[in-house]
Amino acid sequence: MAKAPLMDFDKALELYEPVLGFEVHVELSTATKMFSDAPNPAAPGGHGAEPNTQITPVDLGLPGSLPVVNEQAVKYSISLGLALGCSIAESSRFARKNYFYPDLAKNYQISQFDEPIAFEGSVEVELEDGTAFTIPIERAHMEEDAGKLTHVGGSTGRIQGAEYSLVDYNRAGVPLVEIVTKPIVGAEGRAPELGKAYVSTIRDIVRSLGISEARMDRGNLRCDANVSLRPRGQEKFGTRTETKNVNSFRAVERAVRYEIQRQAHILSQGGTITQETRHWHEDTGTTSPGRPKSDADDYRYFPEPDLLPVQPSAELVETLRAALPEAPSAHRRRLKEAWGFTDAEFRDVVNGGLLVEVEETVAAGGAPAQARKWWTGEITRIANATSAEPASLIAPLHVSELIALVESGTLTDRLARQVLEGVIAGEGRPDDVVAARGLAVVSDDTALLAAIDEALASQPDVLAKIKDGKVQAAGAIIGAVMKAMKGQADAARVRELVLERATQ
Known part of the structure; x- marks a missing residue:
């Protein structure tokens, strides 16, 4: 348009x-x-029930x-x-609010x-x-x-240009x-x-x-x-x-x-x-x-004849008032202090509309800094690329599980990003994606040493530089090993083993 x-x-x-x-x-x-x-x-x-299966005669306004x-x-x-x-x-x-629309079966809304x-x-x-x-x-x-209309045909999914419309009354009422x-x-x-x-x-x-x-x-x-x-x-x-x-x-x-x-x-x-x-x-x-x-006049409002007035007791109102949680502003101040975020870090979370997601991730066991990093970083990036809300992509519990896999050394950040994509794609929880894709970090030193020996043998000039004390040259060997291991190695551990092997 x-x-x-x-x-x-x-x-x-x-x-x-x-x-x-x-x-x-x-x-x-x-x-x-x-x-x-x-x-x-x-x-x-x-959410997700079959259309028109969560309804009663009341929802459809049937006689009687x-x-x-x-x-x-x-x-x-x-x-x-x-x-x-x-x-x-x-x-x-x-009151009855009278208007006709196909998703309003009784032609009025209470x-x-x-x-x-x-x-x-x-x-x-x-x-x-x-x-x-x-x-x-x-x-x-x-x-x-009211119910929900689905417009079929056309390019926009809206009623304009649609061939026909379907109505699901599950939401009615x-x-x-x-x-x-x-x-x-x-x-x-x-x-x-x-x-x-x-x-x-x-x-x-x-x-x-x-x-x-x-x-x-x-x-x-x-x-x-x-x-x-x-x-x-x-x-x-x-x-x-x-x-x-x-x-x-x-x-x-x-x-x-x-x-x-x-x-x-x-x-x-x-x-x-x-x-x-x-x-x-x-x-x-x-x-x-x-x-x-x-x-308002166009809706012809009049009192609903089938329902009595709602008259809550003062005691009920005060009981509900006493049970109210802290105000959002006070809640934010408390979380900021508990998490140890700077003003800028906390604003990133709040401005991204991610306070609830980060809080629930922390409650599930994720470290606050890591929860902030994943929600405001990679998850938001994917959401922006797909015009989605970050919260719709992944559950906070699964983000906390992803963080735990990184902190335990099972995943590197690079591998964790692949796991995140798998979870968002519907491949299961982080553990399921790691197992199905074979993405866990290789922690077996024997396999790492074999790849290191092969890389050192293929680059004798680099080996000579390392032996001469030019440890920065080890980067070429580390890169070759990480490539051979398809990124499934801890770079810090590879560096440690490279220096040990080259100076023997």
């Missing part, structure tokens, strides 16, 4: 002030769905079926609201409208240089997810909390970075609470990014667009930047912005029109 005309980013900021808003959807990892006893595919281990509220989902929602600094409503209720479970909060977000920015939270409300910010002003040129940091912070909060796996690659965490521009000096907000279901931290950053540049060009040419949803295209780094954005 060709890019629309864009204004230079810095020029856009001279003329217009960006105003942001984010709607983050969090799938809760309860055992069952929001209003039925169907298995929840967002629960740990629930009635919803029942999931108590654990309500508790999770309250915990999240408290972690966002919100007030918890003494009474909130569900959500919350004017009476959300949590409201009026704020979240502190830390930018890449350590600057703190407070994001105002308007509400966090409970709802159910999965419990969600939607977190809605108030309009965010003052970010200026750091607006794209702020969007990325905010979604990353929400993920950290959700994971620390243990209420969701929050994997963007699986849709456990999804972000709709709202962007509008207003001319400098104008008080009234501009018309916003809503880029839907942006599925990675990097994509949030890119989508916000693109919309600022796209809208700025339109406004500078005397055009107007259409209030609409937009689709994000990862391959081209562009957005495209979706549908005109509906206002």
Whole structure:
């Protein structure tokens, strides 16, 4: 898809002030769905079931079926609201949000409208240089997810150009909390970075609470990014667009930047912005029109007649408040001190959205420095090359196992990189890949000495230099031995043996 005309980013900021808003959807990892006893595919281990096998009549809205509220989902929602600094409503209720789409079998979604479970909060977000920015939270409300459409045919995987679409209702009824910010002003040129940091912070909060796996690659965490521009000096907000279901931290950053540049060009040419949803295209780094954005009146909200109001007791709310984990900012400070990272090293982890992965790798036994090295280095490199999220490539447990193999001398860093590629390719755990590919370091001195003797015999001039005390010449022999051993030797041990052999 060709890019629309864009204004230079810095020029856009001279003329217009960006105003942001984010709607983050969090799938809760309860055992069952929001209003039925169907298995929840967002629960740990629930991903990957055959289409349309995790459904009940309630999920499909069949006649005579009635919803029942999931108590654990309500508790999770309250915990999240408290972690966002919100007030918890003494009474909130569900509403029917009416609209037609093929993945919404009953033609309405059970959500919350004017009476959300949590409201009026704020979240502190830390930018890449350590600057703190407070994001105002308007509400966090409970709802159910819709099913999932797969568009078949065409080149983009989207509905445009598809030959037909398939619908999987497994996700229908999965419990969600939607977190809605108030309009965010003052970010200026750091607006794209702020969007990325905010979604990353929400993920950290959700994971620390243990209420969701929050994997963007699986849709456990999804972000709709709202962007509008207003001319400098104008008080009234501009018309916003809503880029839907942006599925990675990097994509949030890119989508916000693109919309600022796209809208700025339109406004500078005397055009107007259409209030609409937009689709994000990862391959081209562009957005495209979706549908005109509906206002609340268009959804014909009315109270859900089959569900009573949710009225948590003050005792329950205080019990959940007392169980909250430490705030993300305090958590980061504690980890930085425990790991002994410099400011720059810790920023690399945080800015890469890898704090959870490094922490889980360390918890599984990996040394902090090695965990940071692998996640911010080789794993991130592979992720960038494949437009994937690092967390989607390999489990922290397997990274810790890889680190252990290097520290035990079973693998060199070079061999470990090959093992990493095998794990990511689905060949099994690190031990499995080492065994299948025969990648373990050769630790048998007999085999090493045989290769060293052969290399010394083939390069007598180098041997003479070593005997004369020019030990730097040993590099040629070491290189030949490493080549003969296909890299499966400890270079330090080879050097030691070379010097011993040459000076005998």
